[in-house]
Amino acid sequence: MMERVLISSCLLGLKTRFDGKDSFDTLLTGIEKRYILIPVCPELLGGLSVPREQATIEKKDGCGFWEENIPVVLEVGKDISQSFRKGALLTLDFARFLNVKRIILKDGSPSCGVFTTNSSFKKIRGIGVTAYLLKKHGFLIDTIESFLESNF
Numbered sequence: 001m002m003e004r005v006l007i008s009s010c011l012l013g014l015k016t017r018f019d020g021k022d023s024f025d026t027l028l029t030g031i032e033k034r035y036i037l038i039p040v041c042p043e044l045l046g047g048l049s050v051p052r053e054q055a056t057i058e059k060k061d062g063c064g065f066w067e068e069n070i071p072v073v074l075e076v077g078k079d080i081s082q083s084f085r086k087g088a089l090l091t092l093d094f095a096r097f098l099n100v101k102r103i104i105l106k107d108g109s110p111s112c113g114v115f116t117t118n119s120s121f122k123k124i125r126g127i128g129v130t131a132y133l134l135k136k137h138g139f140l141i142d143t144i145e146s147f148l149e150s151n152f
């Protein structure tokens with residue numbers, strides 16, 4: 001039976017990004033033939049809508065969010081940490097329910113970033129809020145590129 005892999009919905013072509021667009025990546029073509037890809041969007045699970053205002057981790061990254069209570073904010077300064085926390089926890093529940101081991105995430109996002117994320121509206125080296133939680137609970141998280149490097 002083909003292995004199930006959870007994936008950021010925008011990478012699969014679903015228009016769930018804050019700006020109403022997707023982040024479809026043609027590199028997925030090879031992966032789709034060998035794995036069952038199940039989409040998830042932590043920000044929508046957290047109750048946010050499309051389109052929505054861009055969010056950023058106020059400073060630091062997803063590690064700072066969980067371990068040091070650093071908030072996620074909108075440009076106007078509104079704290080939306082609760083939505084990010086809820087979305088991350090529901091994504092963790094979903095991953096456990098599906099019994100997946102590996103998860104492919106969209107790099108650069110304040111939720112899904114694997115190697116880079118968004119902090120103070122800038123791209124920084126660091127991990128997103130959901131990505132950190134998934135990693136902390138033992139899931140293997142990858143970008144499409146790192147997934148390809150480790151599996152093909």
Ligand code: SF4
Binds near residue numbers: 011016017044109111
């Ligand atoms: S939260 Fe993750 S899955 Fe949802 S649009 Fe942003 S990067 Fe894509």
